[in-house]
Amino acid sequence: MQRQVALVKQSLFDQGYLDEQFMELEDLQDDANPNFVEEVATLYFKDSARLINNIDQALERGSFDFNRLDSYMHQFKGSSTSIGASKVKTECTMFREYCRAGNAEGCLRTFQQLKKEHATLRKKLEHYFQMARQAGPKETARRPK
Amino acid sequence: MTVEQDFVALDQFPVGMRVLAVDDDQTCLRILETLLHRCQYHVTTTNQAQKALELLRENKNKFDLVISDVDMPDMDGFKLLELVGLEMDLPVIMLSAHSDPKYVMKGVTHGACDYLLKPVRIEELKNIWQHVVRSRFDKNRGSNNGEKRYGSGNEGVGNSDQNNGRANRKRKDQYNEDEDDERDDNDDPSAQKKPRVVWTVELHKKFVAAVNQLGFEKAMPKKILDLMNVEKLTRENVASHLQKFRLYLKRISGNQQALMANSDLHFLQMSSSLNGLDGYNHHNRVIPVGNGQFHSGAAAAGMRPFPPNGILGRLNTPSGIGVVRSLSSPSPGGGMFLQNQTDLGKFHHVSSLPLNHSDGGGNILQCLPMPLEFDQLQTNRNMNNKIIAANSMAFPSFSTTQQNSLMNAPNNNLLVLEGHPQASPSSFPGHQINKRLEHWSNAVSSSSSTLPPPPGQNSNIIHHQFDVSPLPHSSKPDSLEWNTHNGSSSYSIPFCDSAAITLSPTLDTNPRAFCRNTDFDSNANVQPGGGFYDSMQTRQAGNYGPATDAMLSNNPKEGFVVGQQKLQSGFMGTEAGSLDDIVNSTMKQEQSQGDLSGGDLGYGGFSSLRTCI
Numbered sequence: 001m002q003r004q005v006a007l008v009k010q011s012l013f014d015q016g017y018l019d020e021q022f023m024e025l026e027d028l029q030d031d032a033n034p035n036f037v038e039e040v041a042t043l044y045f046k047d048s049a050r051l052i053n054n055i056d057q058a059l060e061r062g063s064f065d066f067n068r069l070d071s072y073m074h075q076f077k078g079s080s081t082s083i084g085a086s087k088v089k090t091e092c093t094m095f096r097e098y099c100r101a102g103n104a105e106g107c108l109r110t111f112q113q114l115k116k117e118h119a120t121l122r123k124k125l126e127h128y129f130q131m132a133r134q135a136g137p138k139e140t141a142r143r144p145k
Numbered sequence: 146m147t148v149e150q151d152f153v154a155l156d157q158f159p160v161g162m163r164v165l166a167v168d169d170d171q172t173c174l175r176i177l178e179t180l181l182h183r184c185q186y187h188v189t190t191t192n193q194a195q196k197a198l199e200l201l202r203e204n205k206n207k208f209d210l211v212i213s214d215v216d217m218p219d220m221d222g223f224k225l226l227e228l229v230g231l232e233m234d235l236p237v238i239m240l241s242a243h244s245d246p247k248y249v250m251k252g253v254t255h256g257a258c259d260y261l262l263k264p265v266r267i268e269e270l271k272n273i274w275q276h277v278v279r280s281r282f283d284k285n286r287g288s289n290n291g292e293k294r295y296g297s298g299n300e301g302v303g304n305s306d307q308n309n310g311r312a313n314r315k316r317k318d319q320y321n322e323d324e325d326d327e328r329d330d331n332d333d334p335s336a337q338k339k340p341r342v343v344w345t346v347e348l349h350k351k352f353v354a355a356v357n358q359l360g361f362e363k364a365m366p367k368k369i370l371d372l373m374n375v376e377k378l379t380r381e382n383v384a385s386h387l388q389k390f391r392l393y394l395k396r397i398s399g400n401q402q403a404l405m406a407n408s409d410l411h412f413l414q415m416s417s418s419l420n421g422l423d424g425y426n427h428h429n430r431v432i433p434v435g436n437g438q439f440h441s442g443a444a445a446a447g448m449r450p451f452p453p454n455g456i457l458g459r460l461n462t463p464s465g466i467g468v469v470r471s472l473s474s475p476s477p478g479g480g481m482f483l484q485n486q487t488d489l490g491k492f493h494h495v496s497s498l499p500l501n502h503s504d505g506g507g508n509i510l511q512c513l514p515m516p517l518e519f520d521q522l523q524t525n526r527n528m529n530n531k532i533i534a535a536n537s538m539a540f541p542s543f544s545t546t547q548q549n550s551l552m553n554a555p556n557n558n559l560l561v562l563e564g565h566p567q568a569s570p571s572s573f574p575g576h577q578i579n580k581r582l583e584h585w586s587n588a589v590s591s592s593s594s595t596l597p598p599p600p601g602q603n604s605n606i607i608h609h610q611f612d613v614s615p616l617p618h619s620s621k622p623d624s625l626e627w628n629t630h631n632g633s634s635s636y637s638i639p640f641c642d643s644a645a646i647t648l649s650p651t652l653d654t655n656p657r658a659f660c661r662n663t664d665f666d667s668n669a670n671v672q673p674g675g676g677f678y679d680s681m682q683t684r685q686a687g688n689y690g691p692a693t694d695a696m697l698s699n700n701p702k703e704g705f706v707v708g709q710q711k712l713q714s715g716f717m718g719t720e721a722g723s724l725d726d727i728v729n730s731t732m733k734q735e736q737s738q739g740d741l742s743g744g745d746l747g748y749g750g751f752s753s754l755r756t757c758i
Binding site for chain 2: 047
């Protein structure tokens with residue numbers, strides 16, 4: 001089971017969903033913070049869901065306030081980076097580029113992509129955490145040393 | 146705390162260091178918190194900048210270091226940085242996902258001691274304790290220097306005015322030299338050493354004129370510089386001056402009570418842009434801090450009751466004068482700062498200071514508005530003119546003082562400034578105020594030996610205005626004088642603060658404000674009215690006048706000292722950090738050194754400011 005967990009995790013890295021930052025977070029997990037990574041991930045998804053919502057609304061309004069969008073995205077990018085959500089981060093960067101270029105269409109497209117990546121990551125992480133929990137607390141989110 | 150003690154304490158130091166982490170992003174905050182815990186620090190987190198400020202204000206000694214995100218919805222991270230530096234004199238580390246050098250530069254100019262990029266790594270956090278050590282170390286160094294001076298200064302203090310003046314002068318010079326050295330050492334390596342610019346009244350007038358011409362909001366250092374067309378003035382000088390000015394205005398507007406003329410108000414409102422002055426030069430460190438301090442001080446000081454425009458009004462109103470009088474009277478602290486020779490020696494005025502400045506910085510701030518109003522005031526009534534003049538004088542002196550003070554400022558001031566980017570404000574105001582006072586006193590007390598008294602009329606007016614007006618007239622000589630007093634100027638800040646405090650318990654904004662304000666400009670919030678007003682009142686009151694004049698002319702120091710003491714008392718009361726103590730003590734020492742040359746007014750306040758902040 002633990003091996004499976006490790007495999008799942010490895011695949012997340014391999015597929016580029018997660019990067020080294022995630023590993024750093026795992027390092028921070030210890031007895032004092034047994035579920036640290038999961039907690040952070042939960043926080044992240046909660047926050048980012050809100051941000052996505054805001055951006056959605058802003059885009060729907062049709063008036064492309066690029067500055068606003070850019071600042072939302074900056075925030076989003078910040079937290080995605082902190083958690084190591086690699087693909088999401090990439091999409092964020094692209095979105096911001098489009099914002100800076102004033103490319104509304106590009107923004108919309110990228111945003112859809114971003115939402116997709118975000119949802120995918122969320123599912124995968126949830127799955128991962130579930131497995132990890134089943135595998136046993138000690139083994140969860142621990143990088144094989 | 147002695148240096149040894151400090152270092153001993155530091156041995157265990159990194160462990161348990163108290164950090165306040167501010168970030169609106171919950172995810173990042175959580176991660177940061179855990180990282181910091183992993184480094185064995187004691188962590189407090191908040192996702193709101195306002196809350197962070199409250200926590201910090203609640204007890205300045207509760208934290209050793211602040212880490213703050215740059216982009217926050219409720220308050221700009223740089224603004225928070227400024228305020229923390231000014232008010233609390235704590236090292237602040239900026240955190241951001243922006244790696245843009247512009248932001249990093251902004252962080253530096255606003256006084257951040259470090260700038261980290263997200264995602265933060267634990268290795269980086271493991272070393273952040275160095276900033277706390279460094280700031281303490283710098284403060285200690287400052288105090289050590291101050292002690293040297295203090296010794297020589299004491300003697301001067303006891304002497305007659307003349308002697309004091311001389312002694313002060315000597316001390317000041319010596320101090321200036323020391324300060325310069327000190328400063329150089331303490332100076333942030335990244336800051337370039339620029340020749341100090343003395344913001345004389347004339348210069349300030351030009352500055353204000355240029356700003357007016359451009360429009361306050363549109364005023365950019367480069368344009369101002371071009372308009373001013375002054376040789377040897379760099380963009381950085383202007384930028385830093387502008388920042389102070391804005392802060393000053395801001396304070397004034399914040400205080401509302403500033404006696405500033407309407408135009409001032411305008412400036413004040415505009416000065417809300419305090420936050421992001423890009424023009425910060427190396428003094429920025431100081432400025433933001435100071436400003437913040439002033440701001441708070443001003444508010445506290447009591448300028449509150451006077452709307453910026455009201456400053457002038459205040460001056461004119463007999464009540465104001467009366468108030469000043471009351472201040473001038475026995476004020477244990479030596480109301481006007483001049484009075485307490487003995488105080489000078491002791492610098493323990495703290496108790497005597499009525500400390501209007503609940504915030505501690507208020508007084509100074511109050512002074513600041515004056516400079517702004519300079520132009521406008523002049524057009525208005527005499528008083529106004531005077532005030533403006535004073536302001537302008539104050540202001541320029543402020544900047545110069547600041548600079549000087551920075552250089553010369555007694556250790557305390559310098560230390561504060563140097564050591565902590567954030568801390569600088571305190572020293573800053575002090576210096577400036579001192580300078581201003583110097584000018585002012587000179588102006589006021591035509592007899593002042595140091596500064597040529599303003600023309601008769603002016604002097605009269607000045608008296609009335611007490612702080613502000615005289616300067617313009619005598620600006621030239623004053624500025625010269627002023628510069629020399631730079632050393633003492635550091636005192637001025639404290640002085641100003643204290644002076645203000647003592648002088649006008651009721652006035653709050655009194656001289657202290659004046660002193661400070663002038664220096665700060667940037668501390669727009671400071672209600673110049675207060676400080677200025679006090680000075681005015683005192684002058685008018687006559688009680689001070691002669692005394693102050695004498696004091697001013699002869700012992701700027703005294704006034705300064707008084708102010709300081711007051712300030713200190715006032716401020717000290719609020720803060721009781723050991724670092725603060727050190728700084729304060731250094732400041733006191735400075736004061737006693739007799740560097741008070743009028744300009745010192747601010748100095749006294751400075752310490753208070755510092756602590757208060």
